[in-house]
Amino acid sequence: MFRAMYDWVLRMAHHRHAMRGLAAVSFAESSFFPIPPDAMMIPMVLARRDQAYRIAAVCSIASVIGGMFGYAIxxxxxxxxxxxxxxxxxxxxxxxxxxxxxxxxGAAIILVKGLTPIPFKLVTLASGFFAFNFPLFVILATITRAARFFIIAALLKRFGEPVQAFIEERLNLFAWGFLILLVGGFAAIALL
Known part of the structure; x- marks a missing residue:
């Protein structure tokens, strides 16, 4: 199951609408969608290392705009x-x-939680609900989301080939680990 999805995302990385799809997932994850964009971003960067920073920029910008939408909600x-x-x-x-x-x-919460597997949408909704300073929220969201996505992109660009081989050899382990982190992020929120 994971191999088919991974191969599909690698193929889609070259599709003319790949960036739009990544932007949509990144936007949605910051406001209402449960799956983080990393699930799409990482295979895209591995497939197109020459586009790593462009992919990270699309992911970051869409995430911040989605965060603004979450704030509005x-x-x-x-x-x-x-x-x-x-x-x-x-x-x-x-x-x-x-x-x-x-x-x-508030500022530390936004910065730290934007880097973790805890769903960012919870931070954006809470920021709006608690009327956190909106311009400061946008600045902090930009910093934390860009840091997260550009660090991932830089590491994959630099170490992409061995990382890709390592991931592909252990794809099921990584997929299950990703799912555990995702569920763990939601569980951490529930237990806080």
Whole structure:
């Protein structure tokens, strides 16, 4: 199963709409979609190392724009869509603790959580809900998302061939590890 998906993404990396697809996934992940763009970005960079920084830039820009959309959901649509999304992730009891965290450590929360497997959409929704300073939110989101995607792109560009061989030899292990990190990110949020 994982081999077929991996091979499909590698083939799609050369498709004329690959960047648009990556941008759409990156945008959606920052506001409502559960799958991080890394699942698409990493195979794309491995397939097109000459485009590594362009891929990272598309991913970063779309993620920040998606983050702005997530912020808007939290800020303007909290009573309907925002509360529903929090319910989907079982965060109802955590909202007050998050409010205090944002009051004291909002900038650090955005910077750190933007680099981790914890779903970034939760940060964007919370930033809007707690009315975190919007221009500062955009700056911090840009820093953390660009750092994440450009570090990945730089490492894959530099060490791509051995990394690709290593991943392909252990594809199932990496795929299961990715799924565990994804589920772990959601579980960490639920346990906070």
């Amino acid at each position: 939290g800020y303007f649509l909290w009573d309907s869509v925002g509360q529903w999304l929090v319910g989907v992730y079982h965060m109802e009891t955590k909202v007050e603790a998050l409010r205090q965290g944002y009051a004291n450590y």
